[in-house]
């Protein structure tokens with residue numbers, strides 16, 4: 001796929017109120033895109049607009065609502081769709097989870113990636129568009145304190161690959177990719193996870209974070225998404241993501 005510029009294009013980012021989603025929205029805007037930013041917290045979205053300017057269009061709503069996904073895609077035909085919304089996992093040993101806490105990432109992360117990918121294929125989005133779904137490095141290594149999170153993130157990676165297969169099969173020209181970031185205590189979710197694993201090991205959060213080395217920031221996550229959205233990286237269906245950037249993963 002040829003490298004394309006994003007200036008003047010429209011993007012949708014779920015989970016744009018904070019964390020990686022907000023970092024992705026900021027980088028897309030720096031690249032000249034208009035970003036429809038989705039999250040449930042209106043105040044967080046208004047703050048993002050105040051910080052990022054009028055190119056950020058707040059869309060308060062629940063990313064798991066399939067009607068909202070279909071409506072936004074049909075009305076705006078975005079060139080770039082970034083699925084970064086995610087439930088904050090309850091950090092507990094397995095026996096302290098309930099089914100509700102265990103399955104939270106299935107009900108939000110998997111459900112919304114399924115709903116938006118389905119809507120993107122059924123509409124379909126214009127050829128040359130890109131859908132990036134946030135999975136997690138936990139999908140490769142497990143995450144023993146976060147219940148069903150790692151399995152849900154493996155399912156996100158599968159859904160992106162299935163969707164990409166359907167796009168190829170039907171000649172739609174939509175590219176679906178999964179990103180598997182490493183643990184990053186630079187977002188609310190990552191801070192909570194790092195604190196829980198530190199406490200489990202009996203060390204301070206500071207000591208736990210110190211030994212991680214360079215940390216993946218929301219800005220760096222946004223820069224990695226730009227590479228995918230511009231078509232600069234097409235060598236894999238899924239990528240690991242760390243402070244060092246993208247690493248293509250074998251299928």
Ligand SMILES: NC(=O)c1ccc[n+]([C@@H]2O[C@H](COP(=O)([O-])OP(=O)(O)OC[C@H]3O[C@@H](n4cnc5c(N)ncnc54)[C@H](OP(=O)(O)O)[C@@H]3O)[C@@H](O)[C@H]2O)c1
Pocket residue numbers: 014015016017018019020021038039040041042044061062063064083084085086087088108109134135136137138180181182183184185186187188189190191193
């Ligand atoms: N940080 C890490 O260490 C890490 C590592 C690997 C993967 N990830 C993944 O990266 C993605 C972003 O994580 P993050 O660390 O940036 O998390 P975060 O700081 O907790 O941000 C999550 C965002 O998702 C939104 N959200 C949650 N449920 C939603 C829903 N039903 N509808 C709409 N928006 C919803 C939240 O806003 P509202 O609550 O206002 O809706 C928030 O804006 C997630 O998929 C996460 O699993 C994170």
